[in-house]
Amino acid sequence: MSTDRLRDVLRNSTEHVDMVELTDAALKQSRQITVRRATVGATLAVVLLAGGVFGAANFWPKTPGDGVNVADSGSPSASAPVEPGPSTAEGGGEVTVPPRIDGAFLYVTENNGLISWKPGSSPKTLIADHKGGEDMIFETANVSPDGRSVAYNTTSGKLRLRDLATGKARDLMDVYEGNFCGTPAWTPDGRILITPNTEGKSGLFNPVTNKYTELSFTVNGCQPRVVKQGGVLMVYFIDGSVSHLRGIELESGKVVVDVPNTAGSRRATDMSAAMVTADGKVRFTMRTTTLNGTLGDGLRGFGGDSLFELRDGKLVDLDFDDRTMGAAYQGGDGLMVLRQKIDGKYEVSIWDMHQGGGFDTEDEPASLKDALPLGYTY
Amino acid sequence: MPDIAAEFTEFARTHTPSLLRAAFLITGDQHLAEDLVQTALARTHRAWRRIEEGNAPAYTRKIMYHQQISWWRRRKVNEQLSETIADTPSRGDSAEDVALQLTVRKALLQLSKTQRAVVILRFFEDRDVAETAEILGCAQGTVKTHTFRALGHLRKALPELADAMKGNV
Structure with missing residues (x-):
């Protein structure tokens, strides 16, 4: 047989394809996307406005509060940051889309800048580039799930919280100097930060009460992620010393997951996000290498190239490769951000792991090409 | 306008x-x-x-x-x-051809998504390595690697086409 034979077989295989007319359907789909965005945007304006009124300044001390404990982070109160749930866009007829579609993509720059970009508008600088200085935004920053604050470490050994609306920053507690590994991680409701102290021991910091509670275990990984799983807060991290993925219950310290950080032929080097889907699946966005590649050090990673899922006590690769991902995990709800390069330009998409599908895709402004996706907030 | x-x-x-x-x-x-x-x-x-x-x-x-x-x-x-x-359904092909087409399609679907895309671009759309890399947004070396691996899989699944798939990486 010749090469032509292979080509013939492939072509013959398509002879029975029905040549349906798709132009009108494509035009309709294109217009629906536009209508959907406008409708959802209008609905969200109300949601976000309400959130702004009721949820403002939650991270800044107002009155003395209760002591810090895990229960704090798991019981959102009326004053907690707004955590919008799925809703039906009113007046839009067929459209049922969670409101988060209208959120903002967040990017970090190598010079410690932070940028927010909402499709349909120009990128907005939240923190200007400032090379040098104390801030270790590029290495350690994590934006709160509601997008109002960013927590990061400084070279002088402080855990710093900056209000993105006012630019006001305050130091929360001492951490060890040059702590580029122990990135502060938010609980899904955005009320608690998990961070190491000056001795490297892990604990929970409540920015409202300014109280720090040491945990009964140490997070031996650089970029932990907290999710709510079956009503229990879990912290996941890659332990680079043994190349394992660990999952530990915050309150009890019980190690629930301790598995090699490999799936199929891939080994995770770092984890950008952990998430729990509506049906309880635990998924992670990972940057990976080959099994024989350099072992992961669990250091800060932006995006990733693979999506792993915990199944029967091991990790499974969902074959999400060839993608650069940022990720969001607000509420552990399985929402994530993808970024991919097409035709020399980046696109970003919102994906919902509940539905196993994507929402809209947006062309990223060229000015963001050198920035790195950090996540998505709404 | x-x-x-x-x-x-x-x-x-x-x-x-x-x-x-x-x-x-x-x-x-x-x-x-x-x-x-x-x-x-x-x-x-x-x-x-x-x-x-x-x-x-x-x-x-x-x-x-x-x-x-x-x-x-x-x-x-x-x-x-x-x-x-x-x-x-099939249209007018011999039973042997139909069987081969089904086998080919099944073999294609067993490839990884990228490998499948590479095979289709290279051997169905007649794109060269550079064009395929450009469409998929990857390096030419990546296309060659995917082609090599994909053809390896196809050779196993389709021994009757093995000769056709030599030297096409």
Whole structure:
């Protein structure tokens, strides 16, 4: 047989394809996307406005509060940051889309800048580039799930919280100097930060009460992620010393997951996000290498190239490769951000792991090409 | 002022057949192929003003391949693989040809999504390595690697085509 034979077989295989007319359907789909965005945007304006009124300044001390404990982070109160749930866009007829579609993509720059970009508008600088200085935004920053604050470490050994609306920053507690590994991680409701102290021991910091509670275990990984799983807060991290993925219950310290950080032929080097889907699946966005590649050090990673899922006590690769991902995990709800390069330009998409599908895709402004996706907030 | 609707309509009607054929090979299913092409066309329409003249076919094709490489579409394909293959009608081919086509399509669907895209671009669309790399947004070396591995899989699945797949990396 010749090469032509292979080509013939492939072509013959398509002879029975029905040549349906798709132009009108494509035009309709294109217009629906536009209508959907406008409708959802209008609905969200109300949601976000309400959130702004009721949820403002939650991270800044107002009155003395209760002591810090895990229960704090798991019981959102009326004053907690707004955590919008799925809703039906009113007046839009067929459209049922969670409101988060209208959120903002967040990017970090190598010079410690932070940028927010909402499709349909120009990128907005939240923190200007400032090379040098104390801030270790590029290495350690994590934006709160509601997008109002960013927590990061400084070279002088402080855990710093900056209000993105006012630019006001305050130091929360001492951490060890040059702590580029122990990135502060938010609980899904955005009320608690998990961070190491000056001795490297892990604990929970409540920015409202300014109280720090040491945990009964140490997070031996650089970029932990907290999710709510079956009503229990879990912290996941890659332990680079043994190349394992660990999952530990915050309150009890019980190690629930301790598995090699490999799936199929891939080994995770770092984890950008952990998430729990509506049906309880635990998924992670990972940057990976080959099994024989350099072992992961669990250091800060932006995006990733693979999506792993915990199944029967091991990790499974969902074959999400060839993608650069940022990720969001607000509420552990399985929402994530993808970024991919097409035709020399980046696109970003919102994906919902509940539905196993994507929402809209947006062309990223060229000015963001050198920035790195950090996540998505709404 | 260009009539975007008219321009796009003409473009879509001209290119839909070739897109559908490729999409069918990619997805292994008529309905998934239609869905894929429709989505690619819709996104092309949205970007129409920004696409340089003459680049629309390449843009749509890129969208289509990149869409397909998305994991969730692949899951759908896998879920529908068994019944899809069995239900596909044939038109006038010999039983041997039909069997071969089904075997080829089944073998294609067992490849990774990127490998499958590479095979279809290289051996169905007759794209060279550089063009394939450009469409998939990867390095030429990556295309060669995927081609090599894909053909290795196909050789095992399709010994009758083994000769045809030598030296085509």
